[in-house]
Amino acid sequence: MRAELPLLEAHGLTMWGYIVLTALRDSEVRGQASLADVIGADRTRIIAVLDDLQNRELIIRRPDPDDRRSNLLSLTAAGRKACNTTQAEIQENDNSILKTLPPADRAAFLRVLDQLSLLDSAAFKPTR
Amino acid sequence: MRAELPLLEAHGLTMWGYIVLTALRDSEVRGQASLADVIGADRTRIIAVLDDLQNRELIIRRPDPDDRRSNLLSLTAAGRKACNTTQAEIQENDNSILKTLPPADRAAFLRVLDQLSLLDSAAFKPTR
DNA sequence: TATTGTTATACTCTATAACTATA
DNA sequence: TATAGTTATAGAGTATAACAATA
Numbered sequence: 001m002r003a004e005l006p007l008l009e010a011h012g013l014t015m016w017g018y019i020v021l022t023a024l025r026d027s028e029v030r031g032q033a034s035l036a037d038v039i040g041a042d043r044t045r046i047i048a049v050l051d052d053l054q055n056r057e058l059i060i061r062r063p064d065p066d067d068r069r070s071n072l073l074s075l076t077a078a079g080r081k082a083c084n085t086t087q088a089e090i091q092e093n094d095n096s097i098l099k100t101l102p103p104a105d106r107a108a109f110l111r112v113l114d115q116l117s118l119l120d121s122a123a124f125k126p127t128r
Numbered sequence: 129m130r131a132e133l134p135l136l137e138a139h140g141l142t143m144w145g146y147i148v149l150t151a152l153r154d155s156e157v158r159g160q161a162s163l164a165d166v167i168g169a170d171r172t173r174i175i176a177v178l179d180d181l182q183n184r185e186l187i188i189r190r191p192d193p194d195d196r197r198s199n200l201l202s203l204t205a206a207g208r209k210a211c212n213t214t215q216a217e218i219q220e221n222d223n224s225i226l227k228t229l230p231p232a233d234r235a236a237f238l239r240v241l242d243q244l245s246l247l248d249s250a251a252f253k254p255t256r
Numbered sequence: 257t258a259t260t261g262t263t264a265t266a267c268t269c270t271a272t273a274a275c276t277a278t279a
Numbered sequence: 280t281a282t283a284g285t286t287a288t289a290g291a292g293t294a295t296a297a298c299a300a301t302a
Contacts, residue, residue: 033283042271047285069278069283097247101240108236112229119225161260170294175262197260197301263298268291275286 003097004090011086012056016041016049021083024059024075031070058082131225132218139214140184144169144177149211152187152203159198186210 001015008018019039029035032050036043050073053059058079064070075083098106129143136146147167157163160178164171178201181187186207192198203211226234 031283043284044272044286045270064283067279067283071284097244101243105236105240108233109240112233112237115229116225159260171261172263172295173293195260195302199261257302259302260300261298262300263296265296266294268293270291271289273286273288276284277282278284279280279282 003093007089007093008086010089011082013082013086014049016046017053018083018086020046020049020053021058021075021079022087024073025080025083029073031064032073033070035073053079131221135217135221136214138217139210141210141214142177144174145181146211146214148174148177148181149186149203149207150215152201153208153211157201159192159195160201161198163201181207 005015008015013021019041020035023029023035023039027038029038032046033043036046039046050059050061054061057076060074060076061071064072098109101109133143136143141149147169148163151157151163151167155166157166160174161171164174167174178187178189182189185204188202188204189199192200226237229237
């Protein structure tokens with residue numbers, strides 16, 4: 001988080017904003033409720049995030065013609081680009097930090113993180 | 129953190145309370161300012177923590193006779209015991225989680241964490 | 257004047273409940 | 280009645296500034 005935050009700020013993104021963009025890029029999401037579910041957030045928590053992303057024309061929110069209670073969410077071209085370039089910078093930064101480690105240690109470290117994140121999701125379900 | 133918090137709560141300790149107890153046990157601390165410095169917290173942030181620990185007779189706060197602006201801090205017997213038993217439970221829990229890993233991965237993981245925590249303290253100095 | 261401990265204030269983040277509009 | 284999105288409110292956690300006592 002401490003390594004990522006400065007990069008996110010450089011793109012004018014918050015952690016939640018970045019999570020929303022990657023979720024819209026990587027998973028099929030219908031309305032805001034399903035988005036909240038996918039990223040493990042509260043419905044009310046992402047509204048200000050979506051307002052901001054929409055104002056900056058990184059996402060589009062429009063009523064679902066099949067159910068006008070719901071908002072269809074999609075990335076704009078600018079939103080997709082912001083997501084991709086930010087992620088590329090973050091991964092590059094991660095790599096530059098991790099490349100100081102012995103290759104075997106690095107591989108084991110990432111393997112263990114994967115293991116532990118599985119444990120974690122099993123024990124602690126997302127809010128709502 | 130997620131693994132530790134339930135254990136801390138079982139002992140009526142917050143994260144900051146636990147950090148304060150271990151700091152008082154493990155390092156020479158004169159007044160509250162030096163304690164705040166040791167644990168990387170703001171002076172104002174630990175006051176409520178100390179109030180609580182003192183009310184529950186886990187620490188003693190008394191004016192320093194050599195400089196009456198300052199409070200000398202020390203653990204009570206109960207405070208030392210709470211610190212030791214809580215830490216033992218936390219380490220036991222850590223071990224039970226980590227023992228599911230291959231021994232070589234586990235060793236590499238802990239080694240990398242040590243490395244990264246050094247990086248982190250170099251880049252991000254404690255507040256105040 | 258500077259420092260120790262303290263209090264007050266504001267600002268952020270989050271959770272909960274209540275509201276509206278649709279179904 | 281139930282659900283999607285929204286708004287309002289309250290509660291933590293934190294940072295900053297101002298204060299009294301002492302040096």
